[in-house]
Amino acid sequence: MQQTTVVDRIEPAAEDVVSVTLRAATEPLAPWEPGAHIDLRLPNWLTRQYSLCGDPADREHYRIAVRHDALSRGGSEYIHRFLREGRSLDVSLPRNHFPLLPAPEYLFLAGGIGITPLLPMLRAAVASGVPASLVYVGPSRGTMPFLDELRARHGDRVRVVATRHDGRPDLAALASALGPGALVYCCGPAPMLAAAEEAFPAEQLHAERFRPQVRTFAANTPFTAVCSRSGRTVEVPAGESLLDALNHAGLPVPSGCREGVCGSCELTVLDGEPEHRDDIGAPEGRMYACVSRALSARLVLDL
Structure with a gap:
C-alpha cells in the first residue's frame, strides 16, 4: 500500500x-x-x-x-x-525491523547519518523516564546532522565525539559502565558496527546496517517455488534470485534495496526450509526474496 x-x-x-x-x-x-x-x-x-x-x-x-x-x-x-x-x-507504509525494546537503561551509538533511527528512540526513552544517553560520532561537528536539535532537547545526555579532534570513543569503557539489563542500539558505518560487536555482548547489542555484511554461502542450487494462492509453480534456477524468478513469471513482489537490508520483499513461507541470507533476521515463517534461497528442493509461499 x-x-x-x-x-x-x-x-x-x-x-x-x-x-x-x-x-x-x-x-x-x-x-x-x-x-x-x-x-x-x-x-x-x-x-x-x-x-x-x-x-x-x-x-x-x-x-x-x-x-x-x-x-x-x-x-x-x-x-x-x-x-x-x-x-x-x-x-x-512504515516497516520496523529495528524496534526499541523495553529496558531499564539505554545507550545509543550513532555514526553520522546513522543518527536518523536513533533520534526518535532517544526521545521515546527519555519520555518514558528510563536512563538513556547518546554517543554521537562523526569526523567533525559540521558533518553530524541534527546536532543542534539534540543538544537543545537532550543536553548532557548527548556526548559528541568528533574523531578528527577527539579520536574514537572507548566502547569497552562504555560497556563496563552499563547496568544489568541495559540495551545498546547502534547505527552507523561498518567499522563502527564491527567495533560495537566486539565491545558489547550479542544479547545486549541491537544494530542496523547501511549495507549487508560480506558473508560466504554455499553455491546456489535450483529449487521450486510453489505459490499457494495463485496456484502457480515457478522454477528458480541457480543463477537467478527468487525475487527475479517470481517477477519474470508474472508474480510481482515489491522490492527496494535488493540487498537483504530493507525488508520490502518479505514473503510468508508455508512449507519448506528457506536459506536466510538477509541482514535483518527474518522472523519464523518469513523470508526476503531478493537474497534468500531454499535449503529444501521446494518452498511453498503464500503468494
Whole structure:
C-alpha cells in the first residue's frame, strides 16, 4: 500500500546532508514507532529506504535525512540535486525491523547519518523516564546532522565525539559502565558496527546496517517455488534470485534495496526450509526474496 505525500521542506542538516519533510496529501499518514523506515518512490523510477527521524505523534508529516553519497546509485543524487518542495511522492507504509525494546537503561551509538533511527528512540526513552544517553560520532561537528536539535532537547545526555579532534570513543569503557539489563542500539558505518560487536555482548547489542555484511554461502542450487494462492509453480534456477524468478513469471513482489537490508520483499513461507541470507533476521515463517534461497528442493509461499 502506498501513501501520497508532498515535499513540504528541504533543509540543510549538515555537510552533504538534507532533511526532507513530507506532508500528507490527503488522509493522515500511517502511524510508526521509533526505528521504522519507509520506501520512497522517486520520480527517476528508483525506490530507496530511509529511516523516519521526526515525531511519531505527528500524523501529518514524515521526516527523513539523506546524505549525498559520492558513489550514489541515483537516489541521494536525485534528492540533493533535483528534488524540489511541492513535489508529490509516493511512500510505503512504515516497516520496523529495528524496534526499541523495553529496558531499564539505554545507550545509543550513532555514526553520522546513522543518527536518523536513533533520534526518535532517544526521545521515546527519555519520555518514558528510563536512563538513556547518546554517543554521537562523526569526523567533525559540521558533518553530524541534527546536532543542534539534540543538544537543545537532550543536553548532557548527548556526548559528541568528533574523531578528527577527539579520536574514537572507548566502547569497552562504555560497556563496563552499563547496568544489568541495559540495551545498546547502534547505527552507523561498518567499522563502527564491527567495533560495537566486539565491545558489547550479542544479547545486549541491537544494530542496523547501511549495507549487508560480506558473508560466504554455499553455491546456489535450483529449487521450486510453489505459490499457494495463485496456484502457480515457478522454477528458480541457480543463477537467478527468487525475487527475479517470481517477477519474470508474472508474480510481482515489491522490492527496494535488493540487498537483504530493507525488508520490502518479505514473503510468508508455508512449507519448506528457506536459506536466510538477509541482514535483518527474518522472523519464523518469513523470508526476503531478493537474497534468500531454499535449503529444501521446494518452498511453498503464500503468494
